[in-house]
Amino acid sequence: MRQIKHQNLTWYDLIKPGEENFKSLAEKYNLDPFDIEDCLHIAQRPKLENRKNYLFIILRVPIYNRQTKTIKASEVDLFAGRNFIISVHQGNSRTLKRFFTEIKAAKDNREKFLASSGSLLYELLFKLYHRCFPILDHIAEDLDNIEDDIFNHTKQKQTLQKISELRRNIINIIS
Numbered sequence: 497m498r499q500i501k502h503q504n505l506t507w508y509d510l511i512k513p514g515e516e517n518f519k520s521l522a523e524k525y526n527l528d529p530f531d532i533e534d535c536l537h538i539a540q541r542p543k544l545e546n547r548k549n550y551l552f553i554i555l556r557v558p559i560y561n562r563q564t565k566t567i568k569a570s571e572v573d574l575f576a577g578r579n580f581i582i583s584v585h586q587g588n589s590r591t592l593k594r595f596f597t598e599i600k601a602a603k604d605n606r607e608k609f610l611a612s613s614g615s616l617l618y619e620l621l622f623k624l625y626h627r628c629f630p631i632l633d634h635i636a637e638d639l640d641n642i643e644d645d646i647f648n649h650t651k652q653k654q655t656l657q658k659i660s661e662l663r664r665n666i667i668n669i670i671s
Contacts, residue, residue, distance in 0.1 A: 497517055500599055500600050502607075505581070506580050507582075509592070510582065510584045513535065525582075527575060528545075542556050554571060555621075555624060556571060560631050567666075569668055570589060589624070638658065
């Protein structure tokens with residue numbers, strides 16, 4: 497578990513956590529056992545729970561694998577309380593890892609992004625979803641190319657393969 501503390505706010509970043517990683521945090525911040533259970537089991541649907549002392553958010557963000565040319569949905573779970581943020585993920589989000597490192601490295605970044613849990617939550621959500629746009633742009637470009645191939649009638653086998661790959665990637669984003 498990595499953490500950054502600035503004034504009254506602490507950001508805990510849990511990568512591939514087990515139950516033992518949550519024990520002290522669950523006691524300290526009175527986390528609901530059902531929310532912890534959701535963090536321990538991947539493949540949840542996105543959701544938002546407004547608890548007594550925090551918000552619990554499950555996000556599904558697309559991750560592009562350049563080697564396999566596939567898109568998979570990755571889960572990021574967030575607990576956002578008055579004086580804490582807990583991010584939970586499997587470690588495959590370069591965006592989240594890079595942002596944590598940037599804040600840890602520079603005091604100016606801590607002043608800017610750790611002013612409140614609301615400002616940190618906003619920035620986390622912004623960065624995670626902003627990262628989706630290049631992936632969506634790439635899908636749109638692939639669809640345009642497939643459309644051109646269909647109307648050319650010359651590359652039917654290759655076009656069918658492209659459609660199949662694109663279909664798989666879109667399904668992986670939403671499942």
